[in-house]
Amino acid sequence: MNNDSDDSRPSPEAMLKLAQAEEAQADRGKLKIFLGYAAGVGKTFSMLSAARQRKREGRDVVAAYVESHGRDETDALLAGLETMPKLRLDYQGVPLFELDLDAVLTRHPQIALVDELAHTNAPGSRHEKRWQDVQELLTAGIDVYTTVNVQHFESLNDVVEKVTGVVVRETVPDNLLDLAAEIQLVDIPPDELLERLSEGKIYIPEQAARAMEKFFQPGNLIALRELSLRRAASRVDDQMRSYMEARAIPGPRTVAERLLVCISGSPFGEKLMRTTRRLADEMKAPWHAVYIETPDTGRFSRENRKQIWRDLRLAESMGATVASVTAATVAEAVAEYAGRHNITKIVVGKPTRPRWRELLRPPIVDQIIRASGEIDVYVVSMNPGERRTATQQRRQLRTIPWAGHAAAMILVAGATLLCSLVQPFFSPTNMVMFYLLAVVLAAVRLGLQPAVFTAFLGVLAFDFFFVPPVFTLVVADTEYLLTFLVFLTVGLVISSQVARSRERAEALRLREVQTASLYYLSRDLAGAADLVAITGAVLRNIRESLKAEIVIFLADGEQLKIISASENLDLLDLKERAVADWTFRNHQEAGFGTATLGSADLLYLPLKTSANILGVLGVRMTDPADYNSQQHRLLLDAFAGQTAMALERVRFSQQAEQAQILQARENLERALLNSISHDLRTPLASITGALSSLRDQEGLDETARTELLATACEEAARLNRFVGNLLDMTRLEAGAVRLKYTPCDVEELIGCALSVLDPRLGKREIAVRLPPDLPLVMLDMGCMIQVLVNLLDNSLKYSPQDQPIGINARTDREWLVMEIIDHGPGVAEADLERIFDKFHRVPAPEGARGTGLGLSICKGFVQAHGGTINAAITPGGGLTVTIRLPLAPPPQTEGSTHG
Amino acid sequence: MDETKPGDHPPRILVVDDEAAIRRLLATVLESSGFVVHPAENGSLGLAAAAAVRPDLILLDLGLPDLDGVEVIKRLREWSPAPIIVLSVREREDDKVAALDAGADDYLTKPFGVPELLARIRVSLRRVVDQAPEPVFHSGELEVDLARRLVLVAGQEVQLTPTEYEILRLMVTHAGRVLTHRQLLSRIWGSSHLEQPHVLRVNISNLRHKIERDPSRPTVLLTESGVGYRLRADP
Incomplete structure (x- = not known):
């Protein structure tokens, strides 16, 4: 903290300051201020000359807002520069021209020229003041050249008023000057300036002509010039000092004053x-x-x-x-x-x-x-x-606590009554104690003023009723004067002490309330695991502790979306949204009670953490005065900070979850790719092998040729089945399965499935058991044939040739129940559920190769019908797959769409 | 191959398919079976070739780049009675039905076996040659004597309801070719029954139980899933 350390290393604080300043400069635009002391010194001229120089150096320079006031030399300089059109605002029928901030932000030049930094924007502009526009440009990373006269700086305002008698209303915060990367002093001697004025070379707005006349007095100009020179010099001094501080150059140091x-x-x-x-x-x-x-x-x-x-x-x-x-x-x-x-x-x-x-x-x-x-x-x-x-005058609300004073009188009356009761037994000096008691009670219960009142009233009552001669205020024995004095002193001291401790306790209680409400919020937020819980906690806590309605916006990509809002705030108009948006983009508060977009109904605070802005908190206080209450604002800021942190925490955990889902999807995709490449390539390899040997290999006997041809045909059929499965799967995945319900004869359905598999059935026994009265069932025949084909194909592959495959069908209340029963090795109990998952392959006997798709397609089609599919172990070994389909199709529009 | 030929010339077949590989395959296979093949690679060329060549049969792919296959069939049917066999993939069943209802004679699902294709071609060509069916139809164990309204299975007479007989008679006269649900419904029950497919299902099911040895694995009255029915014709 001190600069008086002896060692010549830069102090950590100095380094930090420098680093912060450099960091802040890194992505912010740089501000260059052309500082003058009066109109006509040539600020705009200097700015334009510098701008032209930059342009010649190849920088992208744009005149965002330059007032030439019709001066030829200025116009000539402006001619070579790109000039942005001004924004026209109609105010009470008068067209006003302002800097078109959005256009400049969109155009995003390297350097923007903005004249008249201290200008006050027309009502309806985004910011009250032009310097706020400039700050936004700087935040957006645009360098800004601007002009300003020294009297516009906030801290010099009253000096200027005193010196010149002119009230300057358009002011600019001093720290802007401190933030400027460069300050160029534009200076001409006052004589010359006055000469230019008399030659009419200086533009003076009509309405300010009188004020300006006062302004352009040689004495004023000299004083202003001195101010500007001193300001610029002190700035140079500052830079020098921070340079020396940072590089630890020993030099004359000022004592650390604060x-x-x-x-x-x-x-x-x-x-x-x-x-x-x-x-x-x-x-x-x-x-x-x-x-x-x-x-x-x-x-x-x-x-x-x-x-x-x-x-x-x-x-x-x-x-x-x-x-x-x-x-x-x-x-x-x-x-x-x-x-x-x-x-x-x-x-x-x-x-x-x-x-x-x-x-x-x-x-x-x-x-x-x-x-x-x-x-x-x-x-x-x-x-x-x-x-x-007058409007700004302090007006203290003087509420005289009449009730307190009335209570004080009662207390004094009570004390008097007590005294009269004990009068026969006590000396009058001791009776004073009753009055003292009354004062203490008043101090504790009623506050300072009633207590003081009680003390005085007590003295009077005591004097009047008990000090001889009684019933007069005359005091016979002067000793009593001492009693009065001590009583009064003690009474006043007690009153003030008690009152002060009472007030201190009250202040503490207020603090306590604040701390408690922060604590409750942080406790609720700590327990909140998702967005809904967080916004709920914030809504509840802010309503309880600040009596405010809020709306929470969250960033959704580049857009802001209302996530949660108090009942009355869920419909915000476009203007309010625009203010929220501004807050989001600039990471700064805006709206009611602030200098930016103050005409908004709500106050908007950015929900930001050290690294990110996550959204915006919009607040509407029940009592408009609360917007300006330091306590409320501090609490709100703390709430916003807590909320932002909680939101970030949830976002991180969501991201982690997303990453997990992505990983799972990636695994599935990898399995799909593996499966596809395996299942497509294997038959292709067989076909290519068979055909190429038929074409090129000489001396093949008839048996070998027949064998090769059979292989090629079988593998081609397999390939066809696989492609069919793949297509079915894709349709299911894409939700593009449109079921075409037709009345269907189950026997016919089974027949179709068997005829598809006919070439591979050979001598296998297929036992179909159907009750004679099986009704027609509404279903999509193509899909259900595919389901049966896949199930039967599975049974054919996994069960031995000599074992029969059973197909049963019956109705069970509103359901059609079909069973495919094989007597193969079956599936482990644990796998029964999983065999319908995509790419799940049961370890297969030699030669039985599956795509891992067939059963999951069955599941997809059956579910699309509103049915279920389950696998169980066949009594005695093997697998039984049971399909249950509703006899009547699920109610659907047009009876055909399904996802 | 001993083909039944209309007139003296070998039958001309117009192949309309945009895939060069399929055209090449069909040309090779069909020419070696004694047909003359005229390839066309899209719908408009196909229509032009049909007018110029006057083919005895047209093999038409439904997925053409320029014209909708059903549209091609409609335009052909405006003037040409030549049988049309549609080639299509499984996923486009609705197209097949639309093509058949528009006037195509038969269809084949890609990929198909060449013997199957040749069989279909023969059946369709036969329709052109002799319109009148043979008086007695044989397929496996089934024997249908249209003149005497007699149906025998393995030599045993079978009693059919009038509707069942009508269905069977219609299928016999189109033996080997597919009849769509719509065609069957409108010819047996009239167009008012087009939206009542269950009557057809029930009758087909009953018919199967009477003429098939194992109705759950039919060998004569075959289902063309999503399209219609086909009566197997002895080669």
Whole structure:
């Protein structure tokens, strides 16, 4: 953390900073700022000259938005460059022309020229400000050349106002200047500028003519020029410093200063922050802006809370580290924060409250000075004229707890009653204890103000009722004055202490609630194994702890899809979706309560982990003020982070599962390929062998020739069967089996199957047993013939020649039951299920070769009929395959389609 | 081969098939059996050749590149009575039925054996030669005397219902050739029964039980799965 280490190696922190900066630069576009101090110094001209130079060097340069203001020299420079058309927006009937951000992103040049960085976009644009457009271009990896005048920088805003009297409304965050890869100062002497102005060479918009007149005073110009020169110089200094830091070049080092400013939503907050930023710049020190949430702030108005939120944003944009701390008192929290972050200087505003109020409570400045120990405290003066406009003024909601005060009166009345009861036995000084008890009770139960009220009321009551002369406020014995004083002091101390501990407990409770809700979410997420469970947990937890409705988008390829949403949010219009989309593409929050696309109804937060963006969380708070509540936003951010991590975890496990499925499919495909190559090549080899020997081999006798021919014919038939199976399998796989149901005579069906196998049956006994009254059955005859052929083929192959094959058929209620019974070696019990799997081959006797397809085709066809197929062991050995088919075809449209 | 020849010339066969290997095989096989073969490689060339050559029989592949096979049959049937035998693969049963219903005489499923092909050709050519069937038909143990309406199996008379007899008579007059379900239904019961295939199944089943030795392995009244029935003719 310190720069005062003696060894000359670069500190790890410096290296990290450099690495991060370089990394961030790697895929981001580079920003070059042409910095001037007034209109007409030639920023646009310089930018265009530089752009032309780049173009000559072969870079892809595009003028994304350049205002020539009709100046010939500018036009001439622009002529050689590709100019993007501007986006026309009609605002209240007036056409406004803006940078066409999407067009530039699509065009994706290497360098885009964007004039007037500080410009405020027309309503309806994506971003409020042009510098946000520029940031998006940079994020997309496009280098940007842009122009800006020094007075537009956030931290110089008030200085400029003071110097020139002109309020500059269009501001640019300072860190943009820090992020710029290069800053080119465009400078001409003020005399020359004024000369150009008098020659009419400077474009001044009509509506700003008066303001500009004020602006172009020699004194102003000199001051502004100095500002711009100093800004550029400090930038060079910065670069030098970070270079030396990173390379560990010893040099004059500044003491590590750290500044802290508190934000309270006060009307002077903005000035305080600008002052702090300037101080920090001069000291080359980092600065922190802290908002301290105390029990008091709970009574802040909604407007005030919004102001705090705006101030924190402003501080962030001026490069501050922003934090929000919950504590009992401001002074303690400031001191503690300062101690923890090695703060060396605290900046506070000079109090503006009337003096009499300071008597009641010391000003926070004093408290801080007292609590801050060695830390310097800078007190900045506040000119009441610099207050914000009325709408932005702090309005503290002063709810006077009337009920509390009424209760306090009752307490005092009770104490008085008790005292009157015990009066005969106690001396009056001891009766004070009852009143003290009342104060304690009030402090514990009712809060600070009623307790203080009780203390005062107690003194009065005691004086009135019990201090002689009674029933007057006159005190006869001056000793009682001491009693009063001590009682009052003790009462006030007790009140404040009790109240403070109460408030501290309340603050703790709030923290506790937050921690608990985070804990519940993380617990629920840890238990969630799939997407549905995760989104359910997120939905439930955010609804419970934030009273908010949410919608979760997840990335589906390049698209965002709504995965889950609260009831009222499942239908989002295109505009909302576009905002969500923007958040997704830019990995940044957008929508309501942010500076980007703030007109949206919902707030959108990116669901991102360190490596990936997984989706977007859309939030609608029940109370719009909650959007600006630091507490809510922190909690939301934490929720979004947790959700993203859980989603990523599920995605990883899904990917692993997918990989497994792919592996299984790959195995199956390999088996298929093996089977096909084996089953196609084997018969082909036999046929080729037989035919080639018939053609080329001389001296074959008649028997050999007959044998070879028979082999070739048989193998060709086998090949044909295999191709048929393969086709059936493909049709089944593709879901292209269209069953053609016809009324079918089972005997005929069996006959057809047997006639197909006729050449191979030889003398084998086939025992067909059919009841005489077997009805016609609706089925696809072609498919069922194939099923029987495959089953019989199997039986023929696996059972010995002299064993009969039985074919039985009967009806069983609504089913036709067919059995194919053989007396071969059968199949192991464990394999009975698996023989219908694709490419499952039972170890076959010598010569019996199967494709491993036949039975799985049977299964496919039977199932397509709505039937079942099972294998069992034939009593006495062998395999019995049972097919059950519904007598009536399953209800289908047109009765023919099936997958 | 001792072929029955219409007129004096050897029978001319037009082979329409887009596969050169099949054309070559058929040319070799058929020419060695005494036929004159005219090959055509697609539907339009086939139609042109049919008009020019006036073949005695046409072997037509259904899967032609240019024209639908059924379309070719329809156009041929507009003017030519020559028997058409359709060649097709198993997966296109519907095409076969459509071809037969459009006027083709018979079909063969690829791959086919040459003896089977020659037998079919002979049967179809015979139809052209003598329209009137022989008065007494023999196939295996079955003997049908159409003149006397007498059906004998292994010399024993068999009693048939009128419908069964009608079916058998129709099949005898087309012996050796396939009759589609549609053809049978419309000729026996009339076109109103076209959508009631079960009456045909039941009658065929009954008929088999009367004329076949083992009805589950018929040898005379054969099923052409998905297409129709064929009565085996003694060669």
